[in-house]
Amino acid sequence: MAADDPLPPLRQVIAAHGLSARKSLGQNFLLDLNLTAKIARQAGDLAGSDVLEVGPGPGGLTRGLLAEGARKVLAIEKDSRCLPALEEISAAYPGRLEVLNADALEIDPTAHLTAPIRVVANLPYNVGTELLVRWLTPRDWPPFWSSLTLMFQKEVAERIVARPGSKAYGRLALLAQWRADPAIVMHLPPQAFIPAPKVHSAVVHLTRLDAPRYPADAAILSRITKAAFGQRRKMLRASLKGTVPDVENVLRDVGIDPTARAETLDLEAFCALARRVEELSQG
Numbered sequence: 001m002a003a004d005d006p007l008p009p010l011r012q013v014i015a016a017h018g019l020s021a022r023k024s025l026g027q028n029f030l031l032d033l034n035l036t037a038k039i040a041r042q043a044g045d046l047a048g049s050d051v052l053e054v055g056p057g058p059g060g061l062t063r064g065l066l067a068e069g070a071r072k073v074l075a076i077e078k079d080s081r082c083l084p085a086l087e088e089i090s091a092a093y094p095g096r097l098e099v100l101n102a103d104a105l106e107i108d109p110t111a112h113l114t115a116p117i118r119v120v121a122n123l124p125y126n127v128g129t130e131l132l133v134r135w136l137t138p139r140d141w142p143p144f145w146s147s148l149t150l151m152f153q154k155e156v157a158e159r160i161v162a163r164p165g166s167k168a169y170g171r172l173a174l175l176a177q178w179r180a181d182p183a184i185v186m187h188l189p190p191q192a193f194i195p196a197p198k199v200h201s202a203v204v205h206l207t208r209l210d211a212p213r214y215p216a217d218a219a220i221l222s223r224i225t226k227a228a229f230g231q232r233r234k235m236l237r238a239s240l241k242g243t244v245p246d247v248e249n250v251l252r253d254v255g256i257d258p259t260a261r262a263e264t265l266d267l268e269a270f271c272a273l274a275r276r277v278e279e280l281s282q283g
């Protein structure tokens with residue numbers, strides 16, 4: 001809870017360490033510790049849990065995670081200017097915060113934390129989407145994480161929870177709903193951040209499923225959905241040409257109309273298609 005936080009206010013931390021926000025790193029900081037504690041609580045009961053935080057910045061959310069009882073937090077931050085502020089947090093919570101000055105796309109968290117790991121992050125949106133797809137499509141299941149609690153631009157959050165047939169429905173919805181239960185758990189206005197971004201934000205909480213909803217190879221499903229929604233206005237026989245060999249026949253094999261568009265197909269249909277492509281590739 002913010003009241004238990006032993007450290008100075010974040011405005012003071014930012015001034016003391018000269019942490020002016022950099023656009024190139026997607027830096028929009030949360031300075032209200034009541035808000036960061038609330039986001040930390042969306043990850044579930046953190047008592048005794050290991051947490052991966054990506055992009056801690058000056059550490060508002062990190063402080064929330066530690067105050068909420070995380071056993072250990074691994075915080076990966078690309079901007080070395082943030083390290084002294086994060087060291088101060090580490091000193092206030094001895095042995096519970098490990099900071100890595102690195103690009104999160106390059107780090108294997110399992111070398112530092114004990115599974116099951118909860119992931120919590122307020123990331124630049126481009127990195128966030130790339131990490132989300134990676135975390136949802138490892139070759140083997142279950143992955144290292146048990147839940148993901150991630151801040152996104154509101155429109156991206158809506159794409160993650162979207163249903164077939166809606167405008168927001170696409171690859172993110174399919175991959176997220178294939179292997180997790182995603183829900184929007186919080187909305188944040190631009191003014192919650194310093195500097196205020198142009199967009200509204202939302203926190204999405206994804207609880208991992210023990211088994212994917214339908215069997216399919218992750219790499220094949222990822223490839224097919226990328227091609228299908230990369231040209232979502234086209235009929236599937238055109239958008240999947242080059243990705244699915246003998247596309248019209250293969251689509252018919254699994255009961256999909258080759259003239260249908262990607263947004264009309266549900267998860268079950270995409271998984272059936274991925275399984276058929278796998279079968280054919282195995283001869």
Ligand code: SAM
Pocket residue numbers: 025026027028029030031054055056057058059060061076077078079082102103104105121122123124127
């Ligand atoms: N978590 C802090 C907060 O809520 O106030 C900072 C959020 S800010 C939107 C995103 C943070 O991610 C920045 O501190 C930025 O330097 C860091 N960052 C950007 N790209 C990164 C990457 N590839 N790996 C690790 N950190 C990254």
